[in-house]
Amino acid sequence: MFSYILKRLLWTIPTLFGVTLMVFSMVHLAPGDPAVALLGDKANKQSIADLREQLGLDKPIHEQYFIYMKNISKGDFGKSANSNEPVLTEFMDRFPATIELASIAMILATIFGVLAGIISAIKRYSIFDYASMFGALAGVSMPVFWLGLVLIYFFSVKLGVLPVSGRLGYEFDIDHITGFYLIDSLLVKDYEAFWDALKHLVLPAIALGTIPMAIIARMTRSSMIEVMKEEYIKTARAKGCSRFQVVAIHALRNALIPVVTIIGLMFGSLFAGSILTETTFSWPGIGKWLVNAVYQRDFPVIQSATLLIAMIFISINLIVDLLYAVINPKIRLS
Amino acid sequence: MRDFIKQYSKNKSAVVGVIIVIVLLIFAIFAPWIASHLPYEQSLADRLLPPMWEEGGVSAHLLGTDEFGRDMFTRIIYGARISLMVGAVSVGVSLTFGLVMGLMAGFYGGKVDLFIMRIVDIMLSIPAILLAIVIVSILGPSLINAMIAIGIVGIPTYARVVRASVLSEREKEYVIASRINGSSNTRLMFKVILPNAATPIIVQSTMGFASAVLEAAGLSFLGLGAQPPTPEWGAMLSDSLQFIMTAPWMIFYPGLAIFFTVLGFNLMGDGLMDVLDPKLKDK
Numbered sequence: 001m002f003s004y005i006l007k008r009l010l011w012t013i014p015t016l017f018g019v020t021l022m023v024f025s026m027v028h029l030a031p032g033d034p035a036v037a038l039l040g041d042k043a044n045k046q047s048i049a050d051l052r053e054q055l056g057l058d059k060p061i062h063e064q065y066f067i068y069m070k071n072i073s074k075g076d077f078g079k080s081a082n083s084n085e086p087v088l089t090e091f092m093d094r095f096p097a098t099i100e101l102a103s104i105a106m107i108l109a110t111i112f113g114v115l116a117g118i119i120s121a122i123k124r125y126s127i128f129d130y131a132s133m134f135g136a137l138a139g140v141s142m143p144v145f146w147l148g149l150v151l152i153y154f155f156s157v158k159l160g161v162l163p164v165s166g167r168l169g170y171e172f173d174i175d176h177i178t179g180f181y182l183i184d185s186l187l188v189k190d191y192e193a194f195w196d197a198l199k200h201l202v203l204p205a206i207a208l209g210t211i212p213m214a215i216i217a218r219m220t221r222s223s224m225i226e227v228m229k230e231e232y233i234k235t236a237r238a239k240g241c242s243r244f245q246v247v248a249i250h251a252l253r254n255a256l257i258p259v260v261t262i263i264g265l266m267f268g269s270l271f272a273g274s275i276l277t278e279t280t281f282s283w284p285g286i287g288k289w290l291v292n293a294v295y296q297r298d299f300p301v302i303q304s305a306t307l308l309i310a311m312i313f314i315s316i317n318l319i320v321d322l323l324y325a326v327i328n329p330k331i332r333l334s
Numbered sequence: 335m336r337d338f339i340k341q342y343s344k345n346k347s348a349v350v351g352v353i354i355v356i357v358l359l360i361f362a363i364f365a366p367w368i369a370s371h372l373p374y375e376q377s378l379a380d381r382l383l384p385p386m387w388e389e390g391g392v393s394a395h396l397l398g399t400d401e402f403g404r405d406m407f408t409r410i411i412y413g414a415r416i417s418l419m420v421g422a423v424s425v426g427v428s429l430t431f432g433l434v435m436g437l438m439a440g441f442y443g444g445k446v447d448l449f450i451m452r453i454v455d456i457m458l459s460i461p462a463i464l465l466a467i468v469i470v471s472i473l474g475p476s477l478i479n480a481m482i483a484i485g486i487v488g489i490p491t492y493a494r495v496v497r498a499s500v501l502s503e504r505e506k507e508y509v510i511a512s513r514i515n516g517s518s519n520t521r522l523m524f525k526v527i528l529p530n531a532a533t534p535i536i537v538q539s540t541m542g543f544a545s546a547v548l549e550a551a552g553l554s555f556l557g558l559g560a561q562p563p564t565p566e567w568g569a570m571l572s573d574s575l576q577f578i579m580t581a582p583w584m585i586f587y588p589g590l591a592i593f594f595t596v597l598g599f600n601l602m603g604d605g606l607m608d609v610l611d612p613k614l615k616d617k
Contacts, residue, residue, distance in 0.1 A: 018456035026472055134347070137604070141596035143548055145555045146571060146589030153582050272461030276552050280575075290464075291556055294471040306468050310460045317459070 001325055008321055012314060019310045020072070024065050027303045033057075055300075077304035082296050087304040091286060096179025097167060098278070098285035102270040104201050105209035110263055113213040114256075117220020121255075122247060124225065132217060139214025144273060148207040148280035155203060162199055165282035169196050204281040208273055212266045219262050220255065227255040257328050264320030268313040341609045348605020354598030361414040369408035370394065373565045377403035382581045398583045400573065402563075406583065409565035410591050416566045417547050417595055420481050424546035425539050427485025432492025433535070437523045439493065440500025451497070454490040462487045466549060470558045477550075477566065480559035484549045488542055495538045499531035506530075533610045540603035544596045551592045567592045 035051040036043065052058045056067055071078065077087040116136070120129040155162040163169065168181055172193040177184045182201070185194035227233065228251055236250045275287035282288065286305065293301035343349055361368060380403040384391045391398060397406040439450040457465070469483035503509060504527065512526045551568030553559035560566030562573065567588040574584035 014452065015455055015459055018452065019459055022456055023460075023468070026468060137347075137600060138593075138597060141544065141548070141593055141600050143551055143555075143568070143571075143589060143592045143596070145552060145568075146585070146592060149571065149575065149578065149585045150589065153578055153585060157579055157582070269461050272464045275463060275467065276555065279556060290467070294467060294556075294558065297471070302468060302471055306460065306464060309464055313461055314459050 113216025121224030351601025428488030436496025
């Protein structure tokens, strides 16, 4: 197992390196001059030349890449062309909002997805099974931004029970201790703010969690069905275990191994899914920030934000793979 | 073929999928005859009319009108053309490059395989919609660039599917026999192996069509794909947000159109998987 972990860790390096090269060359080999794009067509030649020098665009491309990599290794991801703030600072300011949303979405998706999958597998070919599997297929086909709009219409406009957008009502002001409003509001014992933050989370979390929930439900069902056919399940039954014991103790533990993997992998892709959800709900996270950067053609932000998200994505995949090796006896004992 | 149809039609949801896709094709081909208006025809006197059956609705506008008085039903019907085009072009781009990369990786193995699969891994390490957004932000927002971006983003998935499929066929006896008969590598790859490795590729293309439509609608919703006044479903939704209080029908119907289109192709793909290769199912 040790050699597996080592190999997996070492493979991450060329992948990360490749991602920086790909993102860098896409942004820099693209048609058009980034300096002109930033200043507009009507800018005079001198100011364009100055900005090119300031951004290092006057140097040969390989030298630019070398400088970029050197800066990244020092934690310097460049400055936003619009706000002139360091990209990393802006990223970290918005990161907790995205993590908070993604975590709640994933918790919802896991609870309901796993439950639906288990019930479907035990009551195979029942009405519940058909309904939940059709629901799962519908969930995968659902445009999240549309689901978001429909949820806003019913719960905010029609019923008026949940807020339309944002993270917190204007009347609340809580200190940024961790950046997670649910935690921060509890730390300062402002329960009204906590309740308000929770209400703001519900709709975007449902919208963002729908696709993962559908995938988890399908995965749990097929994995449970596979496991229930195994010999050791027959043994457990023959021993006289109750139906609940067979499912909860013997089957579920083994069936959940692939499910845990898929949950981990999807957590990474939730960051990407949050781009659409955050735009729909004006959620002040990295997704919305990135889309704004695209509108403003803020290439330093686009380049570094993509790289940072890719790094998180790669790290999560790595952790999931390593955890999989740990929880799966087939790999652990090899 | 008859066997195939017989087996396929046993799967009810797969049949529903095919019906949805056929209806969509009819909408796309016969749009000028089905639609009651022209997609760009404005009538400010008729702006924000609700659907026909709601109070204030008129029979001339089945699903109501938008903020410029354009007929929603007409624009949704014409939107089918755009969505089908997006799916076809994006899948075409992904499939062409993915096929070549996957065939070469699987067939030659060794260093070629390692090199190609590294590129695939790197592309997969950036989430699809994010990569698509970056590509569009560089090429500039437009429908054609969105299709190219979604096509590029899909390449690694197709390359993986093709490679896996080729690997399972490569050492089979008919391939070896053909090699002994003096077939060239190109012939072996495209004429001998590919037809036998096609099943997972067909399934992937059908499912890929669904995700391409979904991603394109997402990009257009963000304002990075089709630009107004194109009757693209995602772009129509993007306009509708500001009218959520006054004209909710502008939200419901374009979204339903996207949902049913994606569902149709997903159901069809699921059905094809069941019939063509039951082993793939539940994996």
